[in-house]
Amino acid sequence: MRLLIVDDEVIIRTGLASVITWHELGIEILPPAASAEEALTRMADERPHILMTDIRMTGRTGLELAEEGLKLLPELEVIILSGYDDFSYAQQAIRQGVTDYLLKTSKPEEIIKTVLQAKQRITERWAEKSREGQLLRENRQRLFTEWIINGDVESGPCPVFLQQGMNVQSDCYSGKEQIQRQVLILKAAGWSRSSAALLNFAVQNMLEDVLPGAIAHMQKNRIICVVQLPLNKQEFQFTLGIALNRIEQLLKCTLRAAVGLPCREIDHLHESYRTASMAYRYHGLLEDKIWKYEDVMHRKGGKTVLHHEEETTLGTILLDNDSIMLTTWIQELIAELMLDPEVTPESFDACLHSVVNAGQRWLIRTMRAIGREDLERFEPWMPDPDAVVGELRDLLFHHLYGLMYAYHSQMGQGRTTHVQKAIAYMESGLAQDISLQHVAGQVHLHPGHLSELFKKETGVTFGDFVTEMRIRRAMDMLVVSPAKVSEVAAISGYEDVKYFSRLFKKHTGKTPSEYREEALSYKPS
Known part of the structure; x- marks a missing residue:
């Protein structure tokens, strides 16, 4: 042109x-x-x-x-x-x-x-x-999708544009050195959202110019590219890096590429695409410009749920209405997940969902404690699958901040008693110090005065309320958690498991093990 x-x-x-x-x-x-x-x-x-x-x-x-x-x-x-x-x-x-x-x-x-x-x-x-040219281009896109993306190699003869230098049938290998190919999936960024399609168009064209034998195809917001490997495969990642740098410098953009397994036969190109797709899912967890399926294929998954201490800390931060500490807590949690060499997209997403669920549980408990149970429906946590870590961090902050705001805006409407504030504080944590002296300090009352108010408003003593709350939480954990009885006791605030078991039976009529067995027998499969 x-x-x-x-x-x-x-x-x-x-x-x-x-x-x-x-x-x-x-x-x-x-x-x-x-x-x-x-x-x-x-x-x-x-x-x-x-x-x-x-x-x-x-x-x-x-x-x-x-x-x-x-x-x-x-x-x-x-x-x-x-x-x-x-x-x-x-x-x-x-x-x-x-x-x-x-x-x-x-x-x-x-x-x-x-x-x-x-x-x-x-x-x-x-x-x-050129209707003929348009039909040819559409047919090429269709064949690329069928053979590379869908793996439908039985749909017809192998497309000519894929055949150069490769085995079409696995039984026709003659012993001669065959050209290997592999699939890359690229993500381009750096232009405005309205120019994203144009950027992908430009990158697609340039890939076929700077990588000999490359065949590029746009799929939504990413670029699928079949590349030809040199005989010295160790040089390819270096060559690819140079090519991507040239495109970045010219287009003033950033490019990242996930690399699938290499193959010699056309029938196996879909497997290369499949493994590239699996590697591409790590684009939010890795900082590398280019990474291979082999780099991540053996990962077993990292942490998927918050520990009780972490959930307690989160509840305290939300109760304190401390947005700065909330930001720091989220940053430290995500940094911990990212540093785990076993982290996978599934485990990372599961842990973020665990954080969201912990925040929602905190809001339900604390709102119930101040006598307000008419909660609006929670916004679902559905981040963009292509969101990077920075975007997920911001989304998580805004979600938790919304829960924190929902509670404190209600606290500001009408009068909230000292007892309600004390109960909200106790409900916000799991294994923290909930002695009378500690809780009284949080609501700025003398322990004796808080004890009198507690008995007057709730009809039970402070100590009995704490015991009931701990037993209630233990009942919930026995049903939803695989933790041992001794672990449930410790989380509920009881170091002596025998004392915990006697107290649990006194309140429920069953031992912790009997309660769990009976509850699970009624649980739908």
């Missing part, structure tokens, strides 16, 4: 022609023209597809050049170069059919985006005009 730059200022026209590596974008740069008159004399022979012209020049203006150029080449894409003083003039040019405009002060990446948009429009027009 050919680009002609026209400007009567030599610095501008030579700068635009040389500062950007146009050929790596699939653009052939024609010798720049110094005037509209020169451009018009050359256009019939050189037939540029894109014209980038200054709006004010000695002799004919850029608008006059555009008008004459469009008569000569109706499919010409015209980009006007404008100074700040010509802004309204440029707007008028667009109304007259000029494709787009650029300020002369535009950064190289802005110029690249504008030219790539023009290139994409031309490509789309060519496809529309």
Whole structure:
């Protein structure tokens, strides 16, 4: 695709022609023209597809050049170069059919985006005009999807574009060294959301230019690429890194690639895609630019649930309405998960869900403690599957902050008694110190006064209330947790498991083991 730059200022026209590596974008740069008159004399022979012209020049203006150029080449894409003083003039040019405009002060990446948009429009027009070409492209995309993504190798003969250098049938191997291929899945970022499709289009085109034998295919917000491996496979990751760096530098973007298992036979390309897809799921957990399936295939999974101490700490932070400590707690938890060499996307997601559930349980307990059980339905925790760690961290903070705000906004409505605040504090933690002296200090009352108020408002003593609360929590844990009875006792605040068992039977009529066995027997399978 050919680009002609026209400007009567030599610095501008030579700068635009040389500062950007146009050929790596699939653009052939024609010798720049110094005037509209020169451009018009050359256009019939050189037939540029894109014209980038200054709006004010000695002799004919850029608008006059555009008008004459469009008569000569109706499919010409015209980009006007404008100074700040010509802004309204440029707007008028667009109304007259000029494709787009650029300020002369535009950064190289802005110029690249504008030219790539023009290139994409031309490509789309060519496809529309050439029904045969469009059908071929659609058929190639369909075959790529069937063979590589879906693995439907029985759907028909092997596509010609996949056959070069590879075994089509596993029984035809002649002993000659065969070319190996593997599938990459790439994620491109760095442009605005509205330009994401254009960025993927540009990356797809450049991959096929910078990686010999590459076949690229866009799938939603990622790029699937079949690449040809050199005989020395150890060099490939280095070569791929250089190629991605070139594309990043030119397009001012960031690229990351997950690499599947290599294969010699076309029938196995789907397996390479499948393993690349599994590796791609780690893009939010790894900082590497390029990583292989072999790097993550043996991971067994990290922590999936919060420990009781962590849930207690979270409850205390939410009760204290401390957004700074909440931010720090989330950052430390995610850093811990990320540092675990066994972490997988499944275990990471499960642990974040555990945090969300812990926050929701805290809100239910504390709201019940202050006599308010008319909670609105919780917003579901459904992060974007492509979200990176930083985005997940922010989403988790906003979710927990919403729970914290829901509680404290209710506390601010109407009068909340000291006893209700004390109960909310006790309900917010699991194994923390819930002695009368400690809780009284949290609500700023003398222990004796709190004890009197507690008996008056609840009808039971502070000690009996704490015992009932601990037994209630133990009952819940025995049903939903596989923890041993001794562990449940310790979590509930009892170091002596025999004393705990006697107390539990006194309140429930059953031993902890009997209660668990009976509860599980009624639990639906």
